[in-house]
Amino acid sequence: MIEFRLLGPLEVRRCGGSPSLGGLKQQTLLAYLCLHQNSQVSIDGLTEAIWGERAPASARKNVQLYVSRLRQLIGREHPTPRLVTTGGGYMLAAEPGAVDLDRCHGLWRLGRQHLQEGADERAGELFNEAIGLWRGPSLTGLAQTVVMQAEAARLEQLRITLLADYFEARLNVGQHADVIPDLVRLVALHPHQEELRRHLMLALWRSGQRHEALATYRQGYHLMVNELGIEPNRRLRLLHRAVLADGAEPALRPLAT
Template sequence: MQFGILGALEVTDGNRQLPLRSIKQRSLLAMLLCHHGAVAHSDILIDALWGAEAGQAGNQRLRLQLHRLRRTLGAATVIEHQSTGYQLRVPPDSVDAWRFERLVREGRQALESKSLVRGSDLLRAALDMWRGPALSGLDDISFLHRQATRLDEQRLAALADRIDADLRLRRHAQLVGELSALVREHPLRERFRGQLMLALYRGGRQAEALEVYRDGRRILSKDLGLEPSLELRRLQAAILTSDSSLGAGLTGANGHAVHRRHDHRHAGGCPHCSKRAR
C-alpha cells in the first residue's frame, strides 16, 4: 500500500487506486498521515472535521469515519486506538512525503561531504516525487493547510539546495530557464534571484545578471519599502567588478568539490547562494 500527499491525496495498492470518495475520509486519512506515525489526538481530528457542530456526538462520528476508512484500506493498514487518539501504522517508505524528507536529508548529507553529484541526484529524486501542490483540495482545513505550507517550504528549500549543487557542478547554462521561471513565480525569494544572477554571470551575461538585481530591488522597494539583503547587494557588487571568486565552483572528475585558496570566501559559489530561501 502506497500513500501520496505530495499532490492530491491518493492511495494505491499495487496497480489499483483505492477510492476515497468521502471528503471526510480523505481529510481524516490526510491528517493521520501528516502526524508521521505519531498519535493524532481525537479532539484535533474532531475539531478539524466538524468544528463546533460536532457537539456531544463528536467521538461517535469520528469512530464511524474510522470504521469506514479501515474498511476501505483493508486489514493491511493498521489504525490503532490509543488513550488520547489514533495512530496510523504504515512502513516509512509507503508515504511519499516521508520518502521525500528522507531523500532530502541524504542529499544534504552528501553535499556536506562534498559529494556534489550524489547530493544533486538525491535532491532531484526527492523533488521528482511531487505531483502538484501538497494535499491539493484539502487545505481548507486549517491543520492540513499548515501542513501543505510546511511541505511546500521544504520543497522550495530542497530545490534551492539542488540548484546550488548544480551551480557548483558548472551546470549554469542549463539552470537559467528554470531559475527565470522560479524568480517570476517567487519574486521575493532572494535566494533564487541570487542564483539566477550567478548563473547568468557565469554564462557571460553580466548585464542581464545586473538587470535581475535591479528588477528585484524595484519590487522590494515598491511593494515593501525595503532594500535587497546584504548578501544580494554583495553579489551585485561582485558582479559589477567581475570578482574572480564568482567563477564556477570547481569539481573533480568524480563530482567531489575541489577548493582553491582564493575561493574560500564563496565555497558554495557566492555568499548569497548558501543562504536559506526567504
C-alpha cells in the same frame, strides 16, 4: 505494501490500484494522519484539521466513523500500515517510506549531506529523485481549514527548498547555462524566494550576462522592500556586491541545517 501519497492529490496505492478514499472530510483525516505519521494525533486536533472552528456536535462520532471506514480500506493483513487507537486519538503506524513525504524527507536530508561534503553530482541526483515524488500541488481540495492551509504551505515550501538545493548542486558542477530557463520560470512564479533568485543571478553572471544578473537583483530588491518592508538576505547581498564589482564569487556553501 500500501503507499500513501500526499505530494499531489491524496492517493492510496495498493496492489497497483487506487481505491476510493471517500468524501473530503474523510480524506482530510487520512491526510492529516499521514502528515504526522507514527505520531499520536488527538481527536481535537483531527477535528480542527477537518472542520476548523465550525465543528458540528457530532464531530467526535464522525471522526470515529471515518477511522472505521479507513481501517476497512487499509485492511488488517499486514502489521503496518494501520490506524491505531491511542489514549487520546489516533495514529497512522507505518514503516519508513510508506508515505511519500517520508521518502522525500529522507532523500532531501541525504542530498543535503552530500551537498555539504561537496559531492554535488550525487546531491543533485538525490534532490531530483525527491522532486520527482511531486505529482502536482499538495493536498489538492483538502486545504479547507487554517490547519490544512498551513500544512499545504509547509509542503509547498519544502518543494521550493528542494528546488533551490537541486539548482545549487547543478550550479556547483558548472551547469549554469542549462539551468537559466528553469530558474527564470521559477523566479517568476516565486518572486520572493531569495535562494532561487540568487541561483538565477549566479547562473546569469557565470554565463556572461552580468547586466541581466544585476537587473534580477534590482527587481528582487524592489519587491522585498516595497511589498515586505525588508531588504534581501545576506547571501543575496554578497552576490550582488560581487557582480557589481565583477570580482570573485562569494565562497558560500549551503547553510547547515
